Amino acid sequence: MSDEAPVEATTAQGEALTSRTRLREMMQASPLAPDELMFNLGLYVRSSLLVKFLVLHDVYRRIQALPGALIEFGTWRGQNLVLLENLRAIHEPFNKQRQIIGFDTFTGYPEEAGMAAKSTETHGGYDTGGAYPDYLGELLQVHEAMNAFGHIRGAHRLIAGDVVETAPKFFADHPETLVAFAFFDMGPYEPTIAALKAIRPHLMPGSVILFDELTWAGAPGEAIAFKEVFKDVRYSIEKCQFYPSKSLVTLL
Numbered sequence: 001m002s003d004e005a006p007v008e009a010t011t012a013q014g015e016a017l018t019s020r021t022r023l024r025e026m027m028q029a030s031p032l033a034p035d036e037l038m039f040n041l042g043l044y045v046r047s048s049l050l051v052k053f054l055v056l057h058d059v060y061r062r063i064q065a066l067p068g069a070l071i072e073f074g075t076w077r078g079q080n081l082v083l084l085e086n087l088r089a090i091h092e093p094f095n096k097q098r099q100i101i102g103f104d105t106f107t108g109y110p111e112e113a114g115m116a117a118k119s120t121e122t123h124g125g126y127d128t129g130g131a132y133p134d135y136l137g138e139l140l141q142v143h144e145a146m147n148a149f150g151h152i153r154g155a156h157r158l159i160a161g162d163v164v165e166t167a168p169k170f171f172a173d174h175p176e177t178l179v180a181f182a183f184f185d186m187g188p189y190e191p192t193i194a195a196l197k198a199i200r201p202h203l204m205p206g207s208v209i210l211f212d213e214l215t216w217a218g219a220p221g222e223a224i225a226f227k228e229v230f231k232d233v234r235y236s237i238e239k240c241q242f243y244p245s246k247s248l249v250t251l252l
């Protein structure tokens with residue numbers, strides 16, 4: 001494990017930041033053996049991470065009755081994809097039709113991060129390193145293998161490249177796709193509008209879209225793209241109960 005501070009953006013300050021640093025040190029120096037650590041990971045899960053698990057659990061319950069894929073635009077390390085696979089295993093263990101798809105460059109933000117870039121959206125920010133998609137692909141299959149019908153695996157997909165190109169191509173190549181859930185977590189306008197336009201014909205009544213920063217004035221690209229693509233679409237919208245900076249849109 002690296003000694004460097006993680007690339008993850010933080011709003012922590014003062015004592016909270018000191019405690020976060022101490023938590024990292026304690027995790028690095030954990031007295032738990034690897035097997036014990038895997039079983040007790042919650043020792044190191046902060047509320048700011050736990051809330052993300054709760055949000056996805058809430059989303060999963062909303063879309064469970066729908067057919068269709070679960071998609072994340074802006075996958076980074078793929079934690080949400082792994083979480084979705086395990087939520088699938090809990091909520092619908094025998095549904096091996098549920099496909100989970102992650103889009104990312106996996107090399108971080110492209111050179112042109114687009115309008116309203118924020119500090120972490122500099123070129124190459126969130127680079128996962130060359131072999132990471134292979135690692136994440138195997139990790140997803142390992143989780144699938146531990147779940148019911150584990151001998152059937154490999155349905156999930158990682159789509160590497162700039163979403164401006166990969167999202168339209170993916171849906172042109174797979175016109176049969178239905179989208180039950182999409183999580184937008186890239187930020188800038190260009191990839192967000194490209195992906196929103198690409199998924200729009202594949203959404204159904206009840207489909208849920210989770211937006212990371214729809215209300216963040218400092219980075220308006222996501223909201224502008226959403227308003228453009230959804231101006232003729234009937235939907236309901238709410239802020240996430242546990243995570244007010246995130247917004248949930250449900251197609252009517």
Ligand SMILES: C[S@@+](CC[C@H](N)C(=O)[O-])C[C@H]1O[C@@H](n2cnc3c(N)ncnc32)[C@H](O)[C@@H]1O
Binds near residue numbers: 074078109126161186
């Ligand atoms: C904030 S991170 C995503 C974090 C992740 N959703 C999570 O919760 O752990 C934003 C991601 O968007 C990706 N990204 C930004 N612009 C992109 C583009 N045009 N095409 C593909 N991926 C892009 C970056 O590489 C980065 O991994």
